[in-house]
Amino acid sequence: MTTITFLGAGSVVFTRDLLADLLAFGDIPDLTIRLHDIDADRLATAEGIARSTADHQGAAPVITSHLDRRQALEGADFVINSIQVGGYPATEVDFEVPARFGLRQTIGDTVGIGGIFRALRTFPVLAAIAQDMLEICPDAWLLNYTNPMAMNVAYLHAVAPQLKVVGLCHSVYWTVRGLCDIVGVSFDEVSYLSAGVNHQAWILRWEHEGVDLYPRLDERIAADPELRRRVRVDMYRRLGYFPTESSEHSAEYLPWYMHSDSEIERLRIPVGDYLGISRENVAEYEETRRKVQAGEDIGEREHDAQEYAPQIIHSIVTGTPRTIVANVPNAGLIDGLPETFTAEVPAVVDADGIHPQAVGALPLQLSALNAAYVGTGMLTVAAAVRGEPRLLRQAAMIDANTSASLTVEQIWDLCNAMVEAHGDLLPPALRVQISA
Template identity: 60%
Template sequence: MPQVVFLGAGSVVFTRQLLADLFRFDDLPALRLMLHDIDAERLAVAKGTAEQLLRRFGREAEIVATLDRREALAGADFVVNMIQVGGIDATRVDLELPARAGLRQTIGDTTGVGGVFRGLRTFPVLSEIAADMLELCPEAWFLNYTNPMAMNVWWMSVVAPSIRTVGLCHSVYWTVHDLCELIGVPLDGTHYRAAGVNHQAWLTEWSRDGESLYPLLREKIAADPELGRRVRVEMFRRIGYYPTETSEHSSEYLSWFLRSDAQIERFRIEPLQYIGISEENVAEYEHAKEALATNRDLELEEGAAEYAPQVIHSILTGTERVIHANVVNRGLIDNLPQGAVVEVPATVDADGVHAMPFGSVPTQGAALNRTYLSVAELAIEAARTGDPELVRRAVLVDPNASSTLTPAQIWALCDELTAAHAPLLPKQLGGEREFVLP
């Protein structure tokens, strides 16, 4: 019986969607679903969610919920990672503390100061997971959803290069989905390819019946001045290719927007937005808990859009499909650093996930990608060597931080964040957590 493990299953809304997408495949064999979380109450809600969906879809599966990660991982075939180290409290610190220093972010989970500190508190847990997997399920696929995506997948390649790690994010799919909806063209039958880094890949091909759809998008933008007041549209105008993450996310990866009140107004950006999103997620968890307690059906989104269920389905059934995946750059993108983590098209079949060599991304896009990857590289090296100065230098390289704060202010901010996150950070970096350097 194939075994699928969900780490961080207490993220019940995301667990619900992944399970629903998985259960929509009617040709899968019976599965053993191992749900793991460190929060017993959330884990119970995740189990109740899984049991309800199993009944509603009429599928066959064994569902086990456990607080013991090693129990969950023993014999696993697939490990789906969606942990959030520190939870909503750490997210508030990542956003609010820099904001008090004058540095604005919207989401703060991918790069920049928020992404760096989120990565630094996640790496020790990933190291523990990797050690358990090498012992208990060395052949399993590690399917990562946890941000910062590029940093986390890169870290896994450092501590456990033999583990088959793939980073999965739906941003490319939903970008194309929404663009097709915007110009009134059906998604089905559309051909698209994107490449770069996660949350900053470039839609280099987008066509239907051999004809590029970019001219239709340009016409739509020209006809609607309000569309021009979005970050991604401005990036498209200046770079020439559409980026694959939302305007809210994209605004904090560049120096162009959040440093200026006028730019925030012009491009309709909402600083600290992720705090509200996180609070909504907590409210949705409480709603799910109440629905299960009163035997009401949970609400489901239609369609199988998430990649992890598709990867599991392809490997178990041999169904071939194409996704976009985050993997180590080993000859995949010529003009981005080898060894870094990039996002490229990949085929999936019974033998696994196979990233496709892409060639070069547009030069102007690669220039932005390299800065993003430099932040990630310095954060990885800080954790690998235990050098706290590299943490500060990672933030210094970030375009948004350096456009707003002086070097001295960045150093002071990192000192404050280190103190605030101390229980979750390695001792070598000024925290309190025991951590063996790789």
Template identity: 55%
Template sequence: MPRIVFMGAGSVEFTKNLLSDLLSMEFADSATIVLHDIDAERLETATAMARWMVDKLGRGTRIESRTDRRAAVEGSDYVINEIAVGGFNATKTDFDVPARFGVRQTIADTLGIGGIFRALRTIPVMVALGHDLAELAPSSMLINYTNPMSMIPRAVYEGSPFKRVVGVCHSVRDTQARLAGLVGLPVEEVAFQTAGVNHQAFVLRFEHRGENLYRRLDEVIEADPELRRTVRVAVYQAFGHFPTESSEHGSEYLPWFLHRDDQIAEHRIPVGVYLEWSQENLDTYDEAKRALAAGEGVEIEPTSELASEIIHSIETGTPRVLHANLRNGGLITNLPADACVEVPCLVDRAGVQPTRIGDMPAQLAALNRNFLNVGELTLRAALEGRRDHVYHAAMLDPNTAATLSLTEIRQLVDAMIEAHGDLLPAGIR
């Protein structure tokens, strides 16, 4: 009878989607769902929503609510993580301070100066969670959604005794559906192999009944001038394989786009768009709170969230193949063994079983290693309290390095540390 914990349950839209999935599954009546958030008001709203959904669907699911993390995770079978340390205000800082130095970002949660500081805020919390799980629920599985995905699961398995952590992200699934649509085929008829680093994985195999569909994709791109004005297509044409991240997000992991006005215009890159999305999330929360108080409830619609699919496959034995992020350990042989990589995995009662890819094409592995270098230094900075490694990570970050001098990068890092203050590890601030 699974005990499933939602970390960061005050993110009500995410919680609603997960609940819509889990409450539709055959084990729902015997499950316990524990909602945890450090924001008591948001937790109260999420709890009211969960209980309304259980009543609406007539399920026997038990809902618990905890502000204390240790009480929440004790005895858990699954812990689903979607925390945002510092909330909207910290996210705004990640944009506002770099903007003063001329550093432009779009999402700022995966790489770049924003991704570095999001990781520095989050890693101590996740390492502490790993220690809690090792003590209180050693057989549990931690399923992480929080970015930066290449850093957070690795922080848990390197910084704590707890090793049963996987990361999930929609980018591969969405990219595969997008590519199938572009060449006019149902996605279930296309053979894909996709691997790399989260948000910078690549479609290595793209076939239909033995036909290499990249040739057909080239024809589609040649016929569509608007499609050619995207970062994803520019990266595909430069590196020979299609990337899994959206154009707006992918632009900030590379040195060629955001510091140039002509490239922003050519590729229609929406600078700062994540702040708009974050404000929309705040509005969504306010509307959900109002609707619940008025007795109107929320829309219940299963969304096939990856965490719920993993839990379903393990609990029922239903086999699925999906992409997960976990310790490399030789899965991709020309990337570092300790890195967190994204590969296809079989999931069934035996758990999450990754596919060995072997060598990536040399140019893709080289690009991934650039990406991973920033994460390696950020992780070392957080785990060892090394302020100098924060400078090093920012100096090696492609977008930051393409925009600022070494002196300016140090000044930006100092300004970010001052702005985030107590949210950062003690050895850094």
């Protein structure tokens, strides 16, 4: 029997898509799906979606739902984590408070003020999940989708180093697919290598039948002024390697764009974009819940990508080898990246588990750009592990967009305001107001 526990199953569309990919394999025997959420209404909706998805696939897994997390973890072989601590109200705080200080953000889930505080309110829950898993299902893999990915994996490695955890993100896949569309080649016919940190990794090699595709991309960019109005195309033209996350994300990881009205106009940067996305997600959930309660068809997933968690589960259970992109503690995988922070690298998956592949040193300019991201992440993790509120402020001071947009005094005042706004969601030791 293979038992898979979904934590944060109330992210209902994501749960549907993962289940659809998982059940599509058809050769994972005796499959048990356990759904957990702290919201009873969302959990009931998730169960309805799971059963509908199984019916669409002609599958008959055992499906149970649990408000009690420890109960859901009993016997788990794999635990898929997609929790969002604080939900939409916390996301509003992440944007509205910094905006009062003049700090612009787009997504706010990876680094920056939004990423720092999303991490700090997620860490206590991650610690509790890790403790439960080590007691209840110590041999299970934790497959994490919750952002900020790099900080969450680094934190789990710090507080529960014996836990088998890997962070999963589809940004590399969609980046390469998009690049292939631009140059007119089939994704299935290309080979590529990426490495770096989550949401700021780099396409180091991209070839079709052994031929480098970057020169063809250069031709397309030179011929299309609208392509040049994308943040990551602008990054590529100046850095020489294409970044692996969308322009909306990438803009706020850098010191060059968000504080400038002219750059926001030139590169069409959607300031505050994630607030709209979050509202749409809430509306999508409400409509999905209505369909489940009415017994209507909830529809199939809208794209043909296969998420990494189902691939990992299939490879480990059946022994089918495949290569994915994984977020894991660096441990020598990327030269120059701190050993305890999270690297995003290729990994081979087989019956024996997940095997990250070393890639050596990144080009110097890419490593240098990753440094601020990594510094913010390491300081945020250290603030939580050590319970030192000054480290929280120092994490914000190091952040590229924050430090380019605000004075140090404004940064400290903003951190104090965020601590007050998020209150009990934060680790107790960090719920304090401090001055320099």
